[in-house]
Amino acid sequence: MVALPLPVAAQRRPGRPLARLATPGLLVLLIAVSVISVGTGAAGLSLSQIASDLVSGAGLSQRDHVILFDIRLPRLMIGLLVGAGLAVSGALMQGLFRNPLADPGIVGVGAGSGLGAVLAIVLGGLLPAGLLSAVGAQLIPVAAFAGGWVTVILLYRVATQGGRTSVPTMLLAGIAVGAFSGAITGMLVYIANDQQLRDLTFWGLGSLAGASWSKVGSGVVFILPVLLLAPFLGRGLNALALGEAQAAHMGVQVQLVKRLAILAVAASAGASVAVAGGIGFIGIVVPHLLRLLTGPDHRLLLPNAALLGATLLVLADMLARTLVAPAEMPIGIVTATIGAPVFLWILLRRRGIAGF
Numbered sequence: 314m315v316a317l318p319l320p321v322a323a324q325r326r327p328g329r330p331l332a333r334l335a336t337p338g339l340l341v342l343l344i345a346v347s348v349i350s351v352g353t354g355a356a357g358l359s360l361s362q363i364a365s366d367l368v369s370g371a372g373l374s375q376r377d378h379v380i381l382f383d384i385r386l387p388r389l390m391i392g393l394l395v396g397a398g399l400a401v402s403g404a405l406m407q408g409l410f411r412n413p414l415a416d417p418g419i420v421g422v423g424a425g426s427g428l429g430a431v432l433a434i435v436l437g438g439l440l441p442a443g444l445l446s447a448v449g450a451q452l453i454p455v456a457a458f459a460g461g462w463v464t465v466i467l468l469y470r471v472a473t474q475g476g477r478t479s480v481p482t483m484l485l486a487g488i489a490v491g492a493f494s495g496a497i498t499g500m501l502v503y504i505a506n507d508q509q510l511r512d513l514t515f516w517g518l519g520s521l522a523g524a525s526w527s528k529v530g531s532g533v534v535f536i537l538p539v540l541l542l543a544p545f546l547g548r549g550l551n552a553l554a555l556g557e558a559q560a561a562h563m564g565v566q567v568q569l570v571k572r573l574a575i576l577a578v579a580a581s582a583g584a585s586v587a588v589a590g591g592i593g594f595i596g597i598v599v600p601h602l603l604r605l606l607t608g609p610d611h612r613l614l615l616p617n618a619a620l621l622g623a624t625l626l627v628l629a630d631m632l633a634r635t636l637v638a639p640a641e642m643p644i645g646i647v648t649a650t651i652g653a654p655v656f657l658w659i660l661l662r663r664r665g666i667a668g669f
Contacts, residue, residue, distance in 0.1 A: 335607045339620035343393075343627075350389050350627050355639040356380045388524040392627040394532040395521075395589045398581035400622020401543050401615055403596025404603075408550035408611050409574045410480055416596040417582035420575065421464040421487040424494035426586035427517070429460020434512050435501045453516065454531065454587040461583030464490055469575060478571050518643030519592035521630050528588045535584035539577045540619050546574055547612035554609070592645050594652025595622050601659045 352360025358380050363373070373381060399417065406415040417423060433456035440452075468490060472483035502513060549570035552560035557567050582596070599622045600614060607613050629647040636642055 343624045353631050388521050390529045391524040392630050393623040394536045395585040396623040396626025397619035398536040398585040399595040400599040400618040402578045402582040404600040404618040405574045421490040422461045422582040424491040425464025426457040426461035428494040429456040431498045431501050435505045458583050458587035465579035516590045519590035519645035535580045539581040543615040550611040594648045598652045
């Protein structure tokens with residue numbers, strides 16, 4: 314396994330000039346992008362119109378009220394949660410595996426969630442009518458979340474022996490599970506009808522178009538606790554960069570840190586995939602950008618990853634809504650189109666610094 318090339322220094326705040334300004338700066342940027350997002354959309358309800366109606370006391374019309382409170386605000390909240398959850402999951406994975414190429418998919422969360430969603434889309438009609446009516450539109454998110462969790466629990470059991478979890482074993486097992494899930498998914502795609510194939514395509518590309526307050530509630534339950542917990546894992550992840558033995562000598566409960574990080578990634582990334590589909594590059598690009606800005610200290614990296622990840626996904630969603638308006642582009646296309654060149658630039662920049 315490739316060791317993280319950015320060494321972690323002593324347990325102190327990084328001395329880079331931008332490090333201390335990064336968090337308030339990212340918070341201001343997030344607020345600005347969120348406000349602009351509320352006033353952006355194909356319906357023609359602008360931010361100035363919303364402000365004018367509210368300040369004048371006239372209030373919003375029924376149409377504008379529905380657009381703002383039933384469409385745009387839930388969509389914004391889902392974007393904030395999913396973007397933050399994916400970015401923090403990526404930072405946790407890269408710190409845990411000491412590998413800059415790690416992302417939530419490395420432990421099978423993406424593969425398991427995808428298989429669960431595909432099963433729901435292709436075979437969901439075979440469920441009893443009473444169960445289908447009870448679950449309703451939540452069938453695919455529930456199946457995707459369950460698939461991600463089952464996969465991670467399975468991998469954790471495989472990689473844990475004698476009370477110790479082997480990170481390399483989990484990595485290799487995750488690759489095997491991803492290949493197996495891909496094979497099953499291929500079989501299901503082969504038997505799917507035209508409408509199911511269309512649903513599979515759009516779900517796999519990711520979208521926030523189906524945002525609702527019920528999905529916001531689901532995301533808050535699983536993602537928000539991870540965002541609150543993650544900064545407390547920063548010191549342990551810093552120590553793990555020096556090796557598990559050294560971390561143990563420093564007083565870090567290595568097994569507890571690994572267990573909490575894995576469960577946090579399963580909850581956050583699984584819920585993100587469940588409510589928004591497959592969205593790539595947020596989890597792998599955001600931590601790299603922040604290391605260039607603030608350094609590798611996870612105590613700063615994790616909360617800043619949440620802020621920058623949320624900002625980038627909301628910004629990508631605005632582009633998805635406006636580039637081909639009144640139609641809507643899948644957000645996964647936007648994140649891949651922007652994220653891939655940025656990630657390539659980071660790799661080339663690092664190569665130039667290293668002198669290879």
